[in-house]
Amino acid sequence: MGNDRITSLFNIQYPIIQAGMIWASGWKLASAVSNSGGLGIIGAGSMYPDILKEHIQKCQQSTQRPFAVNVPLLYPDIEKIMDIIVAHDVKIVFTSAGNPAKWTPFLKEKGIKVVHVVSSVKFAKKAEEIGVDAVVAEGFEAGGHNGREETTTFTLIPMLRKAVNIPVIAAGGIGNGQAILAAMVLGADAAQIGTRFVASHEASSHRSFKEKVVESQEGDTMLTLKELAPVRMMKNKFFEEIQGLYQKGTSKEELKTHLGRARAKRGMFEGDLDEGELEIGQISGLIDEILPARLIVKNLIKEFNKAKEEMLNYRLE
């Protein structure tokens, strides 16, 4: 393949995208990843418009290389966010959590590259029709908000690959270089990595949360809140509280009111590991060190190439 569809599209060195993550990926992480040859993404989901503006400006001051902004399309101040993105000459936008029909043409007219995050074949096809440049295919194992079909990375990638012609960026469960190679073998053009970058020096996540990611084991996360918007998080006290509400037969509306929006900030940004919501992927069980983003990228490349070398002797006949 010698596949360069994503590196050409974004004008980056490696097909490695750092996921836009609330309370984790500000300008520090995004610029560090971009400076290391990947694509850094500022996660606008947890930022007021003015804060986002500041992060874009600082990111531009910190790197000459391309970076992107991730915008959840259900964001209440979406118009303001889009105006800031255009006004500050952001070149790449990743949209998620919503319908890309309205904003894709708006951004494309301004010469901005648009990528939409999907978790099913159906929505990937729709996004392609609307004219996005690529899709992120996010599997069930991914942290944070997730799809209703519960399709995993291992099955979603080959099915999406068959269904669309635009480049496919695999996301969910990718924490080392072997996994990037595996995703490409399954048909992906590039990999988006979230959880591994939460445990980085540059992530704005609270130190206690980063340490929790490092300590966690296989089986420590679960997808819940399926009736509202499915989200994968650590099984902490807050998670158990949600499970308790389910067992009592609490209604959707009650759940919503009870939970509020502040729990994610409280957990991931303020470090309240019991009462806060800790969004993270299944692959956290494999991660055992907090590292600088530059070293994470370097390790991913090294592991990728080593995994490839090891497969050379392999032939079935």
Added chain:
Amino acid sequence: MGNDRITSLFNIQYPIIQAGMIWASGWKLASAVSNSGGLGIIGAGSMYPDILKEHIQKCQQSTQRPFAVNVPLLYPDIEKIMDIIVAHDVKIVFTSAGNPAKWTPFLKEKGIKVVHVVSSVKFAKKAEEIGVDAVVAEGFEAGGHNGREETTTFTLIPMLRKAVNIPVIAAGGIGNGQAILAAMVLGADAAQIGTRFVASHEASSHRSFKEKVVESQEGDTMLTLKELAPVRMMKNKFFEEIQGLYQKGTSKEELKTHLGRARAKRGMFEGDLDEGELEIGQISGLIDEILPARLIVKNLIKEFNKAKEEMLNYRLE
């Protein structure tokens, strides 16, 4: 690596195992896969002891090559089943759905190779301690009975690889040769394939069910009955009925009584696509043809080698 741990262990040509599946994998499918160079498995889960005996004998008449029997350890007639396996000189046993502590030493003493199916790191470590020869690591995307941690193939394989020294056979989501290669890149020694072999001429599954597998799309299966024993099945009328019972707050015991055991046979063996239980994996969405088992194996090999060749051009630097 030129990894031959599984092919040496079983004395087979390819690191391809056909999953033992209720109402699908009798002697016809198992012998066809073994004759094609993989390891065929008779699924004892849906067989009375006398029926199993017949299948073992017919399989031995149909192939000179190794094959295995899969035994769910919660099977009511487990003693009889094990006696038949020993008496008829079966060389390899895959155990699942239960604790391998009792039966592993029994089988090993008779010189039988033992593999246990797990879906978590914790149970893989236990199985290794007990002395099994290998584990099957079954991800959340797999059809039929499944684990409570909901860990996917993409994340389970690297975590298991790190946790145990015995060979790891990846299962769940593997429907083509690219996926076998991807599983090996993630750390697996071999692949176990179920769903792809349901849509084979030799599977004893009802023709209508095979056709349903071919027609199905991404998102058409779901894991349910989590309080009893989690099981992945097609979203048919029977599935909707279960969801309805959940919404009414039906108890575990009521669920059990209501469902009974006959639904799986009715769906998969008798072809009642509405009222029957149709156990199948997520990768059914990728499968679009009913083929002879020999051709399925041949295609897997061809796809594997092609994917490997394409990977060679790939280098990150």
